[in-house]
Amino acid sequence: MSRVTLLALQVLVAVVCIALWQLLSTVPVFGKILLPPFFFSNPVDVFSQIVKWFASGVIWKHLAITLWESILAFVIGSVAGVLVGFWFARQPLVAAVFDPYVKMANALPRVVLAPIFALWLGLGIWSKVALGVTLVFFIVFFNVYQGVKEVSRTVLDNGRMLGMSEGQLMRHVYWPSALSWMFSSLHTSVGFAVVGAVVGEYLGSAAGLGYLIQQAEGIFDVAGVFAGMFVLSAFVILIDSGVTLVERRLLVWRPTAADGRG
Amino acid sequence: MTTPTAVALEDAKVAFRLGDGRVYTAVEKAHLAVAQGEFVAIVGPTGCGKSTLLNVAAGLLKPAAGSVKIFDRPLAGLNRDAGYLFQADALFPWKTALDNVAIGLEIKGTPRSEVLPQAQKWLTSVGLGAFAGRYPHMLSGGQRKRVALAQVLIRDPKILLMDEPFGPLDAQTRQVMGNLLLDLWNADRKAVLFVTHDLEEAIALADRVVIMSAGPSSRIIGDWRVQLARPRDIFEVRMDKEFHALHREIWSVLKDEVMKGYAQSTHAAEAV
Numbered sequence: 001m002s003r004v005t006l007l008a009l010q011v012l013v014a015v016v017c018i019a020l021w022q023l024l025s026t027v028p029v030f031g032k033i034l035l036p037p038f039f040f041s042n043p044v045d046v047f048s049q050i051v052k053w054f055a056s057g058v059i060w061k062h063l064a065i066t067l068w069e070s071i072l073a074f075v076i077g078s079v080a081g082v083l084v085g086f087w088f089a090r091q092p093l094v095a096a097v098f099d100p101y102v103k104m105a106n107a108l109p110r111v112v113l114a115p116i117f118a119l120w121l122g123l124g125i126w127s128k129v130a131l132g133v134t135l136v137f138f139i140v141f142f143n144v145y146q147g148v149k150e151v152s153r154t155v156l157d158n159g160r161m162l163g164m165s166e167g168q169l170m171r172h173v174y175w176p177s178a179l180s181w182m183f184s185s186l187h188t189s190v191g192f193a194v195v196g197a198v199v200g201e202y203l204g205s206a207a208g209l210g211y212l213i214q215q216a217e218g219i220f221d222v223a224g225v226f227a228g229m230f231v232l233s234a235f236v237i238l239i240d241s242g243v244t245l246v247e248r249r250l251l252v253w254r255p256t257a258a259d260g261r262g
Numbered sequence: 263m264t265t266p267t268a269v270a271l272e273d274a275k276v277a278f279r280l281g282d283g284r285v286y287t288a289v290e291k292a293h294l295a296v297a298q299g300e301f302v303a304i305v306g307p308t309g310c311g312k313s314t315l316l317n318v319a320a321g322l323l324k325p326a327a328g329s330v331k332i333f334d335r336p337l338a339g340l341n342r343d344a345g346y347l348f349q350a351d352a353l354f355p356w357k358t359a360l361d362n363v364a365i366g367l368e369i370k371g372t373p374r375s376e377v378l379p380q381a382q383k384w385l386t387s388v389g390l391g392a393f394a395g396r397y398p399h400m401l402s403g404g405q406r407k408r409v410a411l412a413q414v415l416i417r418d419p420k421i422l423l424m425d426e427p428f429g430p431l432d433a434q435t436r437q438v439m440g441n442l443l444l445d446l447w448n449a450d451r452k453a454v455l456f457v458t459h460d461l462e463e464a465i466a467l468a469d470r471v472v473i474m475s476a477g478p479s480s481r482i483i484g485d486w487r488v489q490l491a492r493p494r495d496i497f498e499v500r501m502d503k504e505f506h507a508l509h510r511e512i513w514s515v516l517k518d519e520v521m522k523g524y525a526q527s528t529h530a531a532e533a534v
Contacts, residue, residue: 157322158352160340162366162417172365176356253356255399 018043041223049227063235065208069125069197070239073132074190078182080133081140086178088141089148106138110196114203123205132196139189140182147181148174183251190243194236209235266333268343268421268453269296269319273328276314288314290479291328294472296421299451303464305516306474307523312457313349313425315474319455320346320423332421345419347410347427353398359385359409360394366417384412388442404435408442415446422447422454428463436460440467440496448493461516465508466496473516476523484515 025035025042035042053059088095113134117127151173159173182189201210209232216224276289288311296302304312317323318330321340330337332344353362364381368374385391388408390401398406407427414422428436440463447454458464464471465488473484488508490499499505 152350152352154348154350154352155354158346158348159354160322161320161344161346162369162413163342164369168369172354172357172369176354180356253358253397253399 037222038220039222041226045223046226046230049223050231053227053231059212059231062208062212063231065125066194066197066201066210066235067239069128069200069208070132070190070193072125072129073196074136074193076129077133077136077193078140078189081137082144082178082182084137085141085144086148086174089145089178090174095145102138102141110134111199111203114200117200118204128197128200128205128208131200132193135192135196136189139185139192143181143185144178147178150181151177180251180254183247186243186247187240190239191236194239198232265297265299267295267331268298268300268333269455270294270331270334271315271319271325271328272331274315274318274325274330275327276311276318276323277326287326287479288477289318289474290481292482294482296453296455298420298453300470301447301454301456301468302470302472303456303458303468304472304474305458305461305464305512306480307476307516307520308459309523309527310474310477310480310519312474316423316425316455316457319421320344341421341423343419344421344423345414345417347407347414347422347424349426349429351398351406351410353406353409353413355398357397358394359390359396359398359401362398362409363412363416366413370417380416381412384416385409387446388412404431404439407431407439411443411446420452422452422456424454424456426458427456429458436463437496443467444494444496461509461512462500465490465505465512466494466499471512473512473519476519476526483519484512486512 021035021040022043025033025037025040027033037045088098110131114127114131117130121127121130156169156173159169164172197208198210198213201208202214203210205211209228213225213228213232216222216228271292271294274289274292274294275287276292277285277287280286292315294302294304294315304315306312314323318325319332319337319341321330321337321344332341354365357365360378360381363384364374364377367377367380382391382394385394388411390405390408390412393401393405398409401409410427428439431439444467454468456464456467461471468488471484471486471488472482473486474480475483486508490502490504
């Protein structure tokens with residue numbers, strides 16, 4: 001299938017869904033409206049809400065806040081995950097001692113931490129960042145830990161025989177290996193950074209996309225809720241394609257499933 | 263003038279402690295000397311501990327008894343005079359072919375601007391001048407071995423340790439690689455310890471062929487001098503009458519060990 005046909009089909013799905021939505025929420029079928037506007041709103045209202053947000057410029061502030069929270073959560077969570085992952089992988093004793101606690105902390109649904117973070121860090125951005133960090137940290141941590149532990153024995157021996165010191169092994173062998181594992185989970189960890197930010201905002205804040213959605217919901221403004229959801233999806237897709245670009249640049253050395261063996 | 267001994271294993275014994283506490287002796291009292299400039303091949307049945315012996319010479323393994331001397335000095339830690347060519351892929355997958363070759367000098371602290379032209383020169387001499395920018399996964403198995411060879415040789419080690427380096431390659435590529443190795447070796451004649459299970463390869467390449475018995479507790483049971491003229495061409499030398507005579511002679515000894523090795527490995531498999 002050519003790219004154009006595929007794109008056309010993909011657009012078609014959206015058109016059909018939106019048309020159905022519009023139709024069923026405005027035109028009665030057998031004297032009954034199947035999607036009552038109170039619960040489902042309609043595409044025109046949702047779209048005009050989005051246009052209003054962008055036209056008046058209020059949305060930018062919320063987008064910027066959410067983006068900033070996501071970035072902070074991602075960066076702090078990743079740095080902490082890399083450091084602790086490295087430390088645990090190189091010190092098996094430490095890893096063994098902390099193992100049950102790490103499992104316990106990871107098993108906890110992070111949403112329940114949101115009120116505590118709000119209590120500790122207030123309603124500003126930092127309680128959201130903290131929530132995102134708890135999500136990102138574990139993904140990066142487990143991947144880096146695995147990456148360092150699973151360095152090929154032969155590659156390691158080769159490094160030693162080529163005369164590498166411990167520091168050089170770190171830089172030329174452990175580090176790239178750990179990074180490659182971390183980058184393979186980049187989509188997940190960036191996604192979770194956004195989830196942390198939005199959920200945090202939803203549960204208590206004064207700005208951000210989660211706040212917008214929560215506000216709309218509070219006054220039964222369904223069009224506002226849907227509009228917030230669409231903006232959020234577009235936002236996540238944009239970030240994700242950014243991640244794909246970064247990934248392509250950084251992981252050129254990795255074989256992809258498609259190119260087989262040369 | 264006597265040529266100095268590059269590698270000397272004196273009554274080296276290698277043993278491993280198994281999971282259940284028993285001790286498994288891989289190699290018993292191995293006595294082996296490789297003179298400077300000499301190409302020695304170790305041949306033995308699968309599982310006879312020939313790679314283990316190589317790891318001892320590299321300093322990756324410590325012998326349980328006996329000693330290892332490198333240029334008449336006892337070996338402590340890793341063998342810094344040796345370059346090691348591994349059987350499995352040992353290239354750094356995150357570095358290009360050029361960077362993989364350059365790394366050997368870079369870690370010595372040579373500035374990158376000086377290293378890169380040398381690395382390029384070495385890549386060219388193994389026939390991969392045009393592949394500098396490729397990552398290992400973009401190269402074929404034979405090409406990866408060539409890069410690995412350049413990676414080891416750029417450091418100009420006095421001793422080359424090779425652990426079935428061409429084992430994973432197909433038959434034709436192995437011969438091509440063998441000739442490449444001989445060409446490069448001829449330039450400065452390093453001491454080589456070459457482990458293989460292929461007797462023909464061993465005779466075609468080496469000055470001396472050493473045979474090991476089937477494991478466990480394998481020993482060196484034979485040592486033949488290969489008098490074939492150098493420089494050799496691996497394709498040609500296999501037609502030589504002397505080659506055949508020597509092959510027959512060594513094979514008569516090796517065959518029994520190979521059979522023993524098989525019997526043991528199938529027996530072990532049944533026991534499990």
